[in-house]
Amino acid sequence: MKLYKNERIDRLYSNEVQIIQSAEVFSFSLDAVLLAYFTSALQKEKGILVDLCAGNGAVGLFLTKKVAGQIIEVEVQERLADMARRSIELNNLGDRVQMLNIDLDKAIEFIKKDSVDIVTCNPPYFSNLPTSKKNSNPYLAIARHEISVNLERIIEVTSDLLKMNGKAYFVHRPERTAEIFELMRKHRLAPKKVQLVHPKEEKEANMILIEAIKDGRPNGVRFMPAIVVYNDSGEYTPLLREILYGKSE
Numbered sequence: 001m002k003l004y005k006n007e008r009i010d011r012l013y014s015n016e017v018q019i020i021q022s023a024e025v026f027s028f029s030l031d032a033v034l035l036a037y038f039t040s041a042l043q044k045e046k047g048i049l050v051d052l053c054a055g056n057g058a059v060g061l062f063l064t065k066k067v068a069g070q071i072i073e074v075e076v077q078e079r080l081a082d083m084a085r086r087s088i089e090l091n092n093l094g095d096r097v098q099m100l101n102i103d104l105d106k107a108i109e110f111i112k113k114d115s116v117d118i119v120t121c122n123p124p125y126f127s128n129l130p131t132s133k134k135n136s137n138p139y140l141a142i143a144r145h146e147i148s149v150n151l152e153r154i155i156e157v158t159s160d161l162l163k164m165n166g167k168a169y170f171v172h173r174p175e176r177t178a179e180i181f182e183l184m185r186k187h188r189l190a191p192k193k194v195q196l197v198h199p200k201e202e203k204e205a206n207m208i209l210i211e212a213i214k215d216g217r218p219n220g221v222r223f224m225p226a227i228v229v230y231n232d233s234g235e236y237t238p239l240l241r242e243i244l245y246g247k248s249e
Contacts, residue, residue: 001090007083009090014246015065018090019058020083028058031207034197034227035122035171036062037243038209042118043068050074050111050161052104052121052154057084059120060097069117071097074107076149104149107157116161120169123154125176151176152183159187162214174208190216195224200232 003009007022012033021027036059042049047069051060054073061084063071075081081101088097100110158168168189172180174196181191189212197207205226228237236244 001086012062012244014242014244015062017061017064019056019061019087020090021056022083025083026056026077026080028056030229031171032058032122033062033243034207034209035059035120035169036066038171038195038211039063039066039118039120039169040167040211041066044117045069047117048072048111048115049118049120050107050116052107052119052158053123053149054080054084054099055122056080057087057097057099059122060084061087061091061093063120064091064093064097067096067118069096072111073097073099074104075099075101076103104154104157108160111161113160114163116163116166118167118169119158119161121154121158122171123151124149125173151179152187155180155183155189156187159189159214162189164215166214168210168212168214170210170212172208172210174205177208177210180210184210184212185218188215189213190218191221192216193222193224195227197227197229199229201228 003020006024007020009018010021011018019028045068047067049063049067049071051071051073054060054075057073060071060073073084075084078101081099084099088094088099102110162168170180184191191210191212193211195209196205198205227239229240231237
């Protein structure tokens with residue numbers, strides 16, 4: 001497998017997926033792993049899962065053990081999409097996973113409207129405000145700030161892609177929860193399940209995982225037990241070790 005300068009191959013040991021990374025361009029972080037963990041399994045052989053804002057393809061690749069059908073990844077940055085394609089090849093998943101190097105706005109031109117069972121998204125977390133301090137690295141700036149697409153457009157495209165009762169899964173920052181819920185309801189998505197992620201038990205949550213259903217009934221939001229990443233000794237909690245490395249024998 002061809003690697004470019006400053007690229008490396010990392011592994012998610014819990015499902016033995018290998019992925020090409022680069023600190024200079026893009027590397028997946030814990031939010032991608034937790035989003036894949038939070039997403040429901042899709043065992044239909046003709047089922048379709050679409051991962052928006054896919055980056056180097058981490059979320060889609062991590063979900064290959066939970067999805068029996070097709071996975072389509074959508075990423076606007078050519079370099080990241082190329083990394084994802086090589087990771088797909090590296091894992092011999094070309095028959096099940098596809099990378100579309102397109103603007104998210106064009107997703108409906110390539111994927112049939114109202115046809116998708118699950119949409120996942122680990123979007124840019126920060127609004128693109130004039131006062132926002134952005135990373136000087138353009139790859140990281142686009143990944144972290146809403147430069148190429150904003151939150152409302154992401155949610156609108158998610159709704160357009162999903163079939164009725166299809167499910168959406170997002171990971172984001174807790175401080176934008178009210179905005180996310182408001183935009184979801186505006187675009188026919190009913191939030192149904194929420195799980196907060198805390199770096200330590202005594203620390204405030206720094207991530208939120210949200211499940212929504214297209215055209216689902218309003219209300220009825222369930223709050224799952226919180227995920228705690230580190231114990232008091234700074235080591236991964238048992239749940240995190242299981243998510244990252246699999247169940248111990």
